[in-house]
Amino acid sequence: MDLPPPFQPPERVLLGPGPSPTAPSVLQALALPTIGHLDPRFLDVMDEVRGMLRTLFGTANELTFPMSGTGSAGMETCLVNLIEPGDAVLVGVNGVFGTRMCEVARRAGAEVTAVEAEWGRALTADDFRRAAGGAKFKLLCAVHAETSTGALTEIAPLRAVADELGAMLVVDCVTSLGGLPVELDAWGVDAAYSGTQKCLSCPPGLAPISFSARAEEALRARKQPVQSWYLDLTLVANYWGGERAYHHTAPINMLYGLHEALRLVLEEGLEQRFARHARNARAFWAGLAAMELELLAPEAERLVPLTSIRVPDGFDAAEVRRFLLEQYAVEIGGGLGPLKGKIWRVGLMGNGSTRKNVELCLSALRLGLIAQGRRPRGDPFDAAQEVYAESVA
Amino acid sequence: MDLPPPFQPPERVLLGPGPSPTAPSVLQALALPTIGHLDPRFLDVMDEVRGMLRTLFGTANELTFPMSGTGSAGMETCLVNLIEPGDAVLVGVNGVFGTRMCEVARRAGAEVTAVEAEWGRALTADDFRRAAGGAKFKLLCAVHAETSTGALTEIAPLRAVADELGAMLVVDCVTSLGGLPVELDAWGVDAAYSGTQKCLSCPPGLAPISFSARAEEALRARKQPVQSWYLDLTLVANYWGGERAYHHTAPINMLYGLHEALRLVLEEGLEQRFARHARNARAFWAGLAAMELELLAPEAERLVPLTSIRVPDGFDAAEVRRFLLEQYAVEIGGGLGPLKGKIWRVGLMGNGSTRKNVELCLSALRLGLIAQGRRPRGDPFDAAQEVYAESVA
Numbered sequence: 212m213d214l215p216p217p218f219q220p221p222e223r224v225l226l227g228p229g230p231s232p233t234a235p236s237v238l239q240a241l242a243l244p245t246i247g248h249l250d251p252r253f254l255d256v257m258d259e260v261r262g263m264l265r266t267l268f269g270t271a272n273e274l275t276f277p278m279s280g281t282g283s284a285g286m287e288t289c290l291v292n293l294i295e296p297g298d299a300v301l302v303g304v305n306g307v308f309g310t311r312m313c314e315v316a317r318r319a320g321a322e323v324t325a326v327e328a329e330w331g332r333a334l335t336a337d338d339f340r341r342a343a344g345g346a347k348f349k350l351l352c353a354v355h356a357e358t359s360t361g362a363l364t365e366i367a368p369l370r371a372v373a374d375e376l377g378a379m380l381v382v383d384c385v386t387s388l389g390g391l392p393v394e395l396d397a398w399g400v401d402a403a404y405s406g407t408q409k410c411l412s413c414p415p416g417l418a419p420i421s422f423s424a425r426a427e428e429a430l431r432a433r434k435q436p437v438q439s440w441y442l443d444l445t446l447v448a449n450y451w452g453g454e455r456a457y458h459h460t461a462p463i464n465m466l467y468g469l470h471e472a473l474r475l476v477l478e479e480g481l482e483q484r485f486a487r488h489a490r491n492a493r494a495f496w497a498g499l500a501a502m503e504l505e506l507l508a509p510e511a512e513r514l515v516p517l518t519s520i521r522v523p524d525g526f527d528a529a530e531v532r533r534f535l536l537e538q539y540a541v542e543i544g545g546g547l548g549p550l551k552g553k554i555w556r557v558g559l560m561g562n563g564s565t566r567k568n569v570e571l572c573l574s575a576l577r578l579g580l581i582a583q584g585r586r587p588r589g590d591p592f593d594a595a596q597e598v599y600a601e602s603v604a
Numbered sequence: 605m606d607l608p609p610p611f612q613p614p615e616r617v618l619l620g621p622g623p624s625p626t627a628p629s630v631l632q633a634l635a636l637p638t639i640g641h642l643d644p645r646f647l648d649v650m651d652e653v654r655g656m657l658r659t660l661f662g663t664a665n666e667l668t669f670p671m672s673g674t675g676s677a678g679m680e681t682c683l684v685n686l687i688e689p690g691d692a693v694l695v696g697v698n699g700v701f702g703t704r705m706c707e708v709a710r711r712a713g714a715e716v717t718a719v720e721a722e723w724g725r726a727l728t729a730d731d732f733r734r735a736a737g738g739a740k741f742k743l744l745c746a747v748h749a750e751t752s753t754g755a756l757t758e759i760a761p762l763r764a765v766a767d768e769l770g771a772m773l774v775v776d777c778v779t780s781l782g783g784l785p786v787e788l789d790a791w792g793v794d795a796a797y798s799g800t801q802k803c804l805s806c807p808p809g810l811a812p813i814s815f816s817a818r819a820e821e822a823l824r825a826r827k828q829p830v831q832s833w834y835l836d837l838t839l840v841a842n843y844w845g846g847e848r849a850y851h852h853t854a855p856i857n858m859l860y861g862l863h864e865a866l867r868l869v870l871e872e873g874l875e876q877r878f879a880r881h882a883r884n885a886r887a888f889w890a891g892l893a894a895m896e897l898e899l900l901a902p903e904a905e906r907l908v909p910l911t912s913i914r915v916p917d918g919f920d921a922a923e924v925r926r927f928l929l930e931q932y933a934v935e936i937g938g939g940l941g942p943l944k945g946k947i948w949r950v951g952l953m954g955n956g957s958t959r960k961n962v963e964l965c966l967s968a969l970r971l972g973l974i975a976q977g978r979r980p981r982g983d984p985f986d987a988a989q990e991v992y993a994e995s996v997a
Contacts, residue, residue: 214870215652217629218863223639229853233638236610241857242635245626245807246616247935259608279809280673280834283852287834315833408853414638416672416809416855438831440708441673441680457940459676460622460801462809464634465858470611477607542640547850 223536224563226572227544228358228517229386230408230415231560233468237413240471241464248461256470257451257461263473264419267481268384268403269394274422276451277469278442279462282385282406285418287315288442289381289402290352292422292430296320298349301342301378303334307359307547308383312352319438324348330550331360331519333512336368343376351378355393356386358409359547361519361556362508363391370399379426385409388419389476390488390516390560401426407465410488410516412561413472416465420444472561488515491564494598495557498573501589502580507554516560519546520576521553523585528552531579539575569595616929617956619965620937621751621910622779623801623808624953626861630806633864634857641854649863650844650854656866660874661777661796661814662787669844670810670862671835672855675778675799678811680708681835682774682795683745685815685823689713691742694735694771696727700752700940701776705745712831717741723943724753724912726905729761736769744771748786749779751802752940754912754949755901756784763792772819778802781812782869783881783909783953794819800858803881803909805954806865809858813837881908884957887991888950891966894982895973900947909953912939913969914946916978921945924972932968962988 225232246253257276265275278288290312294300300321302312305328313323326342328334339351351373353364366382373380379401384393390410395403401423408415422430422444430444437443441459449456476484492515496506499520507519522528528545532555535541544556557572559565573591580587618625639646650669658668671681683705687693693714695705698721706716719735721727732744744766748759759775766773772794777786783803788796794816801808815823815837823830823837830836834852842849869877885908889899892913900912915921921938925948928934937949950965952958966984973980 214867215656215863217867218633218636218649218652218860220636220639220860221643221645223637223643225638225640227640230638230640230856233857238635238637238857240611242631243611243613244616244631245618245623245801246613247618247620247623248808250614250616250929250935252614256611259611263608280677281852281855284673284834287832291832311833318829318831318833406853408638414855414857415641415853416858436711438711439680439684440704440711441677442834459674460799460808462674462807462858463623464626464631464807464861465809465855467611467613468857470608474607474610536643542643 222540224541224568224571226557226559226563226568227542228556228558229560231412231558231563233414234412234472234475234562236475237468237471240467243467245463248463249455249457253463254455256466260466260470260473261451263477267388267393267473267476268421270396270421272395272421272423274427274444274448277417277419278447279459280418281415282404282418284442285404285406285420286312286383287439288418288420288444289404290315291319291439291442292437292444293350293379293381293402293426294319294321295433295435297322299346300350300352301326301339301348301376303339303353303364305332305334305360305362306330306354306357308354308357331362331507333362333364336372339369339372348376348378350381351376352381354383356384356391356514356516358386358517360507360550361514361517362512363514366400367398379429386514386516389484392485395421407469407472410560411472411476413468416462417469488559488564490598490602491559491566491569492518494595495559495569495572497594497598498569498591501591501594502577502587503589516558518557519554520557522555526583528555531583534579534582535575538578539571541572541575566599615933617934617961617964619950619952619956619961620935621949621951622953624805624951624956626807627805627865627868627955629868630861630864633860636860638856641856642848642850646856647848649859653859653863653866654844656870657812660781660786660866660869663789663814665788665814665816667815667820667837667841670812671840672852673811674808675797675811677835678797678799678813679705679776680832681811681813681837682797683708684712684832684835685830685837686743686772686774686795686819687712687714688826688828690715692739693743693745694719694732694741694769696732696746696757698725698727698753698755699723699747699750701747701750724755724900726755726757729765732762732765741769741771743774744769745774747776749777749784749907749909751779751910753900753943754907754910755905756907759793760791772822779907779909782877785878788814800862800865803953804865804869806861809855810862881952881957883991883995884952884959884962885911887988888952888962888965890987890991891962891984894984894987895970895980896982909951911950912947913950915948919976921948924976927972927975928968931971932964934965934968959992
């Protein structure tokens with residue numbers, strides 16, 4: 212083949228469901244010279260990453276570190292380490308990622324019971340209780356922030372249900388970590404996973420996970436080895452923990468990037484960061500409402516970092532996305548599975564959650580609608596402006 | 605916790621078993637702005653990466669792309685996609701990575717037969733034939749370049765054995781790809797995996813794999829789903845292939861880095877690159893011989909990118925490594941498992957394979973020996989110089 216030229220990425224404003232825009236200092240960190248995965252100085256990076264992740268996860272869990280794969284590898288890590296063949300697992304399903312948890316759990320040999328809710332709606336403690344029907348379960352799994360729909364499921368109330376079922380509580384925090392409060396210890400979560408390319412504004416490639424002492428105990432009491440060698444926490448923990456034993460070669464430069472991304476989160480402060488995400492989301496929603504666009508999730512069950520907009524009747528969803536990409540260099544996401552062609556997904560995550568991006572996206576969507584013959588009556592910018600004015604007052 | 609300062613890596617010359625020194629333009633590529641994993645422009649990067657990997661692997665295999673994990677994830681990908689519970693698998697074991705293949709295969713439900721050779725020696729076709737004892741196998745697995753010992757096993761002769769056993773041929777090319785000829789099609793390899801942090805001089809984090817048409821067919825004829833959802837090639841191939849269907853969020857910036865690293869390999873030219881690796885290795889070996897240091901693998905079975913040196917009696921192997929790191933900022937590796945404390949492992953891989961590094965490492969080792977009371981009689985620099993002089997003549 213001919214030698215391709217060096218790649219030069221086009222200008223993009225990443226307002227889809229992830230990746231979000233990477234912070235400039237994170238990009239710089241990625242480009243620092245590679246050192247060895249067992250270098251004494253690299254061990255400091257690892258310890259600092261673990262410490263910062265504990266703060267973000269709201270936990271003191273010893274077993275807290277990033278796995279060497281993307282968010283889906285984090286999901287698989289939690290499930291294959293805790294499931295043995297024949298285990299009963301209860302999974303909340305209100306979108307793609309709940310569905311994926313069922314699939315991953317089944318492949319680990321679990322007997323899966325799905326707790327269904329309409330896509331775009333939250334799941335409640337009673338939904339889980341009813342679906343369990345009095346049976347016992349090893350795991351109760353829930354998606355905190357369902358990236359495929361924009362629905363937020365409250366995790367704290369699920370602890371009581373998990374206790375009734377004798378279950379450990381496993382939570383998907385991929386789109387919430389760093390953008391919404393996550394409090395593993397206060398909520399009584401036993402295992403959680405996330406990704407780096409959402410509210411942390413680090414490129415995709417790592418999956419922070421955290422296991423409670425109880426989950427660690429279950430892990431050590433396994434009768435069979437974990438089916439995945441690569442994701443086996445009994446081995447990976449020896450590298451991240453005291454023995455520093457070689458398991459696999461950690462993705463050094465990606466870990467530089469995560470180190471810097473976590474630093475930026477803590478430098479901003481978690482409360483301030485959550486408030487920024489909430490303010491920009493509310494301004495965006497106000498602008499959408501002014502354009503008479505409807506959101507998939509009701510406000511009380513709605514994610515702050517990711518908003519799903521119903522595609523108005525008669526509109527070509529993909530065409531509007533293409534228009535935004537070509538005319539504004541703005542990337543937004545489409546719907547997945549049954550929601551394909553029915554929603555747009557807009558992420559205002561991490562570095563992407565700015566007033567400028569809210570206005571840019573409203574402007575781009577407005578013109579996208581006009582290009583397909585629908586001129587919004589309301590003024591989205593005034594509506595957004597009011598939210599910002601309130602938050603200053 | 606207190607906010608840690610930005611990380612600033614120390615100066616290091618990476619001459620261990622990997623990671624190797626990352627090329628400057630690869631570091632720059634890592635720092636390019638993140639774009640979306642479904643961006644039309646990113647699809648070009650993916651296609652170019654696939655094309656370049658085919659050239660490096662010496663294959664026309666359609667199913668050729670990097671998995672989103674490190675080399676060990678590549679190993680697990682090859683094994684879990686091809687093994688179903690109860691399958692008989694024959695694995696060549698002459699070091700850590702053959703041992704690891706047995707472990708991964710067992711966890712996938714295989715009945716594993718190990719073909720043992722002394723650590724530091726190659727395995728031959730007859731070793732496999734004898735161990736098979738006339739039985740049939742689904743897979744014959746071999747490590748081309750055993751990173752834990754520095755032994756090279758010839759792959760081409762194994763095709764005939766695999767045919768006798770009715771087996772597909774699976775090969776670990778982690779430390780050979782880009783540093784030694786790899787010819788999957790000419791050798792009749794059915795599945796191969798590699799890593800990015802050895803002779804490609806890209807940071808760790810991706811695992812190039814390649815499956816032959818026959819292996820693809822076996823994959824599609826599976827009775828059970830692949831036990832790992834994350835590594836399931838029937839799904840991953842839909843993202844890298846025609847449908848471009850979302851599976852997981854690909855590690856965008858790491859793929860920028862691999863794109864550039866592969867470009868550099870092809871820009872240099874494979875023949876030139878292999879010759880450079882061989883020349884520097886021979887010069888290094890000549891220098892070691894002048895210092896009366898013995899190598900673990902006999903020359904005919906020795907890897908070019910990675911050299912294992914026997915630690916002379918009475919020497920503290922770890923102390924010498926520490927000396928090199930502290931006095932010369934040179935990282936070399938130690939032995940693993942039964943070779944712990946018995947060998948040093950020196951990688952002259954990718955960007956690390958230079959005359960300057962050969963001389964630096966000889967100099968550092970010489971002083972390391974002197975510091976422990978053994979002054980080499982021969983002059984390692986003269987000996988190395990002779991090799992370079994020959995290659996110019």
